Amino acid sequence: xxxxxxxxxLLEQEETFLTPAENLAVLIDTHNADHATxxxxxxxxxxxxxxxxxKEFVGTIGLRDILAYQMEQGLSQESMADTxxxxxxxxxxxxxxxxxxxTDVLHKLVDESFLPVVDEEGIFQGIIxxxxxxxxxxxxxxxxxxxxxxxxx
Numbered sequence: 096x097x098x099x100x101x102x103x104x105l106l107e108q109e110e111t112f113l114t115p116a117e118n119l120a121v122l123i124d125t126h127n128a129d130h131a132t133x134x135x136x137x138x139x140x141x142x143x144x145x146x147x148x149x150k151e152f153v154g155t156i157g158l159r160d161i162l163a164y165q166m167e168q169g170l171s172q173e174s175m176a177d178t179x180x181x182x183x184x185x186x187x188x189x190x191x192x193x194x195x196x197x198t199d200v201l202h203k204l205v206d207e208s209f210l211p212v213v214d215e216e217g218i219f220q221g222i223i224x225x226x227x228x229x230x231x232x233x234x235x236x237x238x239x240x241x242x243x244x245x246x247x248x
Contacts, residue, residue: 115220135161151219152211188207195212
């Protein structure tokens with residue numbers, strides 16, 4: 096359980112947690128592997144969200160997923176060019192809903208670099224990155240005593 100003062104302080108940073116879907120590079124589940132490889136090789140991200148044309152969240156994908164699928168299926172480069180990425184997308188991904196709890200986010204971000212935020216209809220809303228949470232924790236560690244008095248027992 097997070098101390099209520101710490102949680103309150105961190106939640107004051109909450110508007111910086113979510114990167115909205117419209118500000119993100121995403122892939123559509125019907126993009127082919129060549130398109131995804133090109134995009135991923137030009138980005139600094141190791142994984143990106145995959146959504147449908149209707150913005151429904153499907154999962155995430157990285158270059159490793161594409162190469163692993165090609166090797167497992169024994170596909171040539173030409174065959175991969177025609178293969179939709181939905182087949183190689185990691186679908187068992189930790190997600191949170193828009194009304195997430197900070198505790199849930201912190202627990203899930205231990206194993207993930209970002210958490211997709213998906214509403215109850217399955218529509219992708221954006222991501223919460225480990226980096227954004229660490230920035231808030233950094234602010235907590237440096238600025239908490241400016242707003243709160245700390246006393247020892």
